[in-house]
Amino acid sequence: MTTKNIGPIPSSSFTSDMGTDFTRLSIILETSGGETLASPNAVKTTLETDMSDCNIHAWFAVFEMVLRRVGFSEEVIMRGGCELAFNEMRSPSDMKRVADYFDLVLKEDISDDNDLNDNTDSFIQS
DSSP states (O other), X not given: OOOOOOOOOOOXXXXXXXXXXXXXXXXXXXXXXXXXXXXXXXXXXXXXXEOTTOOHHHHHHHHHHHHHHTTXXXXXXXXXXXXXXXXXXXXXXXXXXXXXXXXOOOGGGOOGGGOGGGGHHHHHHO
């Protein structure tokens, strides 16, 4: 059995929209193993950290670590984040605000006479 403390996470002021004080986060990952001589024995990893003063970025950093630990690639994690933000369960106005915040252009906002491909070269050069 392996226990790992991920240590402190950079933090800043955090206030929950739900008015809940979060203090300690503990995530336990257990893998089975040892079924054959070639497979490793079972491993139990515990990730613990104090999240009382963390912002949303620190929370996502923790869950990104968890996803990496269980084998997800960087690209899959990024796609998951985008799918979380941009899907049919979100309001179009919220998705538009997020896209504007990151200077993204939504597919719905591209008109036929203002094709994104026409602007690609100037975007890459700037």
